[in-house]
Amino acid sequence: MKLIRGIHNPGQAPHGCVLTIGNFDGVHRGHQALLQRLCAEGRERGLPVVVMIFEPQPLELFASDKAPARLTRLRDKVRYLAESGVDYLLCVRFDRRFAALTAQEFISELLVKRLGVQYLAVGDDFRFGAGREGDFLLLQKAGAEFGFDVTSTQTFCEGGLRISSTAVRRALAEDDLELAQTLLGHPFSISGRVVHGDELGRTIGFPTANLPLRRQVSPVKGVYAVEVAGLGDKLLPGVANIGTRPTVAGVRQQLEVHLLDVVMDLYGRHIDVILRKKIRNEQRFASLDELKAQIARDELTARELFGLSNPA
Ligand SMILES: Cc1cc2nc3c(=O)[nH]c(=O)nc-3n(C[C@H](O)[C@H](O)[C@H](O)COP(=O)(O)O)c2cc1C
Ligand SMILES: Nc1ncnc2c1ncn2[C@@H]1O[C@H](COP(=O)(O)OP(=O)(O)OP(=O)(O)O)[C@@H](O)[C@H]1O
Incomplete structure (x- = not known):
């Protein structure tokens, strides 16, 4: 797949394609069903499959305080x-100028x-153009005028519920990792590059790899049994905390993971932390000793879950 950043990259995007447009946050099973359909259409027509996404996501530009937590980073x-x-993934920079395009300009x-679109698949609730004035009906009219087909994707459901990024966020907020995984079609994980912390963890006996969550708010909070991908062939078990570390007066939200039975310097490595089970909420402890005793219990809980023997 080729990633194209911006619409002003001449010659990079194909002319003539089958296309879909959206945020695709999480790339859940609803998205996957739509993409499968689109790929089949592309093969039939002998045309490349193009997905158009926006970066940042529209709500993040217009109402950053109301924008939901991201399920997936761009990477x-x-x-x-x-x-x-x-x-092809066409990643459109969503700024005020782009947002001001009228629905007609966006189409023409x-x-x-x-893009010379030949076939377009979007949900029938898809809105676009300045003031969200463009809708499915307008696309259909434009399709008839310019000669491209427009289909509304069939809603993909799970247990009577429409799968959506919002539904995945709700499942995560309710600590239902199992449901989140069912809706996503893959386990929920948080990825990033390990940075240096203040290394207090090392002094309390639990070295941790720190992932900053940057401007992204996490859709989950608390202590989890996790498995870490990206450090060789095998998944490595660990315990992680996602939060602000009130005991040591941390401010910024971050993810910290302590690997069980492995000691390695992870600084600078890109890792993917797969959340397997919530253990508890983050707490403020009266002392570091109490925090340390609790983390030791968290580790035992995780070991039990993974069927690992206790540390010597
Ligand atoms: C499994 C686990 C659970 C944690 N739980 C809490 C918690 O409940 N409250 C808290 O303030 N910090 C918690 N922490 C964060 C510790 O405060 C943190 O590891 C310590 O401050 C070291 O920070 P450093 O890596 O920046 O040196 C937890 C860390 C881990 C690995
Ligand atoms: N369950 C689903 N079944 C079929 N198509 C879907 C489903 N969910 C999303 N789509 C389609 O995938 C494309 C991208 O969706 P998008 O990520 O913008 O919305 P979403 O997953 O419904 O998220 P949100 O919860 O934020 O509305 C859209 O065309 C949308 O209609």
Whole structure:
């Protein structure tokens, strides 16, 4: 899959394609069903499959305080979309100028002139263009005028519930990792590059690898039994805390993971932390000793869960 950043990269995007548009946060099973359909259509027509996403996501530009927590960073979205068989990922920089394009301009300049779209699949609730004035009906009319097909994707459900990024966030907020995984079609994980912490963890006997969550708010909080991918062939078990570390007066939200039975310097490594089970909420302890005793109990809980023997 080829990643194209921005719509002004001449010659990079194909002219003539099958296309879908959306946030694709989480690349959940609803998205995957839509992508499968789109790939089949692309094969039939002998055309490349293009997915258009926006970065930042529209709500993050317009109402950053109301924007929901991201399920996937761009890097992970790219990986999941590539695995789904997409040929080109067009990542549009969503700024005030782009947002001001009228629905008609979006169709004629971008979809028709720039991409030469032949087939477009979107949900029937898809809105676009300045003031969200463009809708499915307008796309259908434009399709008839410019000669491209427009289909509304069939809603993909789980237990009567429409799978959506919002539904995954809700499952995570309710600590239902199992449901989140069912909706996603893959386990929920948080990835990033390990940075230096203040190394207090080392002095309390639990060295931790720290992942900053940056401007991204995490959809989950608390202490989890986890498995870490990205450090060789095997998944490595660990315990992680996602929060602000009130005991040591931390401020910024971060993820900290302590690996069981392995000592290695993870600084600078890119890791993917798969959340397997919530152990408890983050707490403020009266002393570091109490925190240390609790983390030791968290470790035992995780060991039991993973069927590992206790440390010597
Ligand atoms: C499994 C685990 C559970 C944790 N639980 C809490 C907690 O409940 N409250 C808290 O303030 N900090 C918690 N922490 C964070 C510790 O305060 C943190 O590891 C310590 O401050 C070391 O920070 P450093 O890595 O920046 O040196 C937890 C860390 C781990 C690995
Ligand atoms: N369950 C589903 N079944 C079929 N198509 C879906 C499903 N969920 C999303 N889509 C389609 O995938 C495309 C991208 O969806 P997008 O990520 O913007 O929305 P979403 O997953 O419904 O998220 P949100 O909860 O934020 O509305 C859209 O065309 C949308 O209609």
